[in-house]
Amino acid sequence: MDILSVEHLSKNFGANKIIEDLTFSVQEHSIFGFIGQNGAGKTTTMKMVLGLLKPTSGNITVCGEHVTYGETKTNKYIGYLPDIPEFYGYMKPYEYLKLCGEITGLSSEKIKSKSEELLTLVDLDKANKKIGGFSRGMKQRLGIAQALLNEPKLLICDEPTSALDPIGRKEILDILYQVKGKTTVVFSTHILSDVERICDHIALLHGGKIALSGTLSDVKSKHKQDGLLIEFASQTDTRAFLDAPQLVPYITNVEQNNTRLILHTQDVQKLEVAVIAIISERHLLPIKFEVLEPTLESLFMEVVK
Amino acid sequence: MKAYIAFTKKEFCENLRTYKLFIMLCVFLLLGLMNPITAKITPQLLKSLMPEGMNITIMEPTALDSWAQFFKNVPQMGLSVLVIVFSGIMANEFSRGTLINMLTKGLSRKVVILSKFTMTTIIWTLSYALCFAATYAYTIYFWSSEGVSNILLSVFSLWLFGILLLAIILLGGVLFKNNYGVLLFTGGFVVALMLLNLSSTIQKYNPITLASSNMALLTNNMFVSDFTMPIVICVITIIASIGSAIMIFNKKQI
Known part of the structure; x- marks a missing residue:
């Protein structure tokens, strides 16, 4: 089943065409690598999937439901990790997850057990200090925890590893790999070794269009070198x-x-x-x-x- | 509803931990204490500053002088502090991108505006009440409250004008992405009200009356009926501002 499908999506900023007639779909329980140069339109596409930006034309469905701009019901299926996740610096990780849980409407017992489970997963269970003092890598990991809190069917990560050191990157990739069985992961990146390490499907965005897509092994065999x-x-x-x-x-x-x-x-x-x-x-x-x-x-x- | 309570709690936590609540309470308590004391000691201060041998007659201060201080200081200093403290309420969330996590969790945009409006209203009400209580307590301690009419309506009017400013701050907050835009917008709004006041027809309806003519009400130079229309217009403007803030925010690209 397709968790996410994007059909003939276009987006202009003024006269500037960022996305042009983009079509792709993501199957359940895959790790989908969304590859492209800086400025290729990866973040723009993701924000449209989240209903944060208005598409110029085209259609997006998440779990069979139509995504509408502004208030969108489909966000309940999605966990989102922005490229630079920003939190309320005066809160502690537990408090932040509690806020997120209450917003999504989880029960307080569920919030408690889920927070503990996720903070252990991302190795922040002992970091009981204000988020304002967190490093980039810690924020990125907390970002994954908050994105996974409502057990989303689709986890969208926008360049989760780009700004991290090798150890931080490995940690993030390991976490993404661990959640593969429970959820579908779409992650954008321009770091190709990350894609090779964990993705099974890829799509390469260039000039506002998909230049290359399929399973990683398919793509490689089709372009077998001579x-x-x-x-x-x-x-x-x-x-x-x-x-x-x-x-x-x-x-x-x-x-x-x-x-x-x-x-x-x-x-x-x-x-x-x-x-x-x-x-x-x-x-x-x-x-x-x-x-x-x-x-x-x-x-x-x-x-x- | 659950999301509204959760986000309002977050707003409270933010105002508490970023010291906004503390600043507001301190400033307004200080203002409240200053009003009667300034009224009380001004004559003595003037006397001591007079060169020797010179004599002027200064009227004994009354409760009215204390309230005159209140209705001068709160609209000028108090409301300025209010606007400055809360000018970044939307801008900070936009510029830091903190709202993205909340909105993609399914938080309705309407709730963001309503929670912020609720929390700022509560803080303004608390601070204002503290200021009023301090002034009131010292005023009746120093003087009798004779000759002071309609004190409650007068105080209520200024409170309502504060709420109007909060609604305008939120509207400015969704229109502009930085707090200078909000300050300019709110300042522009007040200046516009003052300019409109030059026309005597509009004057009768102008909400600025609620913050500028309070003394006239106390001294019976204006009547309760003169305040009815400004109050109605003020409430309508508050509702319209919050309503349009929600509508604009719903259509905003983040």
Whole structure:
């Protein structure tokens, strides 16, 4: 089932087109990575899903219900973590969660048990001081706790890891991964390693449109790179290898960097067979032999170019 | 309703912990104490400042002088403090983005405005009551209350004008995203009321009467009936301001 579906969404700020005819959907219980450069329109899209910004045109549904601008009923299904979550600095974490719980209409026992559970999850159960004195990472973690308080079906995180140090990032990603079974996570980012670490579905936003989407493995296999990397111990071996005439029919291009070669081809498997034949026939022992996988980074660069 | 109570409690907590409540209570208590004391010691002060040998006759101060101080200080200093303390009430939430968490939790925007209006009204009422109580207590201690009429209506009028200002602050708060905008808007509103007062037809209906003609009411130069229309107009303006604040806020992109 689609938890979130966005159809033909457009948004202009004056004459400035930010989102143009955007269509995508998010399935239940997935971690959906929403990738894009700074200013690509990730936050704008998320704010429209939350009813905080008015779409110029298009349609958004959350759990089958239509999102309306301003007061929207669909927010009861959503937990939202803004890019820089801001809290009332004069409150303590428990007090803040209590306020959030009362606003959503949870019973006081539920608020108490849920707050304790979530603050333990985000490792803030012992931080009994005013939020004003919290670090960025602590605020980000409290942000996740408040977003998960009403057990949302959809958790939207806007660049939750962008401003954090490696440890803080790992903590946030671990938490997101832990909640995967209970809720669907949509998170926007421009940090590709984060996406590779936890997402199963991705969509790449560029120029106001989805440039690339699907499951992470699908996207990668569709854009399978056409290369083999082979590295020899010496220049003689490298030359001996390159002299082999059997290579010629498969290779489209060769990049050479000392003893390291990258062979580009139309058909990786045939080239692989040929290469293995050559090295066994000529007794050449490579120190490295690798089929080049497309990285998200190379896909990103390809699309953005 | 539950959300309204929760958010109003949050407003109380905010005003308490950011010392706004404390500032308001202190300022108004001080004003309340100053009024009768200034009235009492002004003649002595003048006498002591006179060069020797010079003699002027100064009337003995009365309860009316004390109330004159009250109705001069509260509209000028008190209301200014009120506006300055609460000018950032919406702007701070907008500029820091603290409302986003609340609104995406399903908090209705109407509740935000109504809670803030409730809490500021309570604080204004408490501070004003403290000020009034202090002035009243010292005034009857120093003098008899003879010659002072309609004190309750007069005090009520000024209180109602304070509420009007709070409604205007909230309306300004949703119109402008920073507190200078709100200060300008509220200041502009008061100046506009003063300018309108130049026309004698509008004068009869002008809510500014509630904050400027209180002494006339005490000394029977104006009558209760003169205050009826300004009170009605004031209440209508309060309701209209809060209503439009809610409507504008509902349509605002955050």
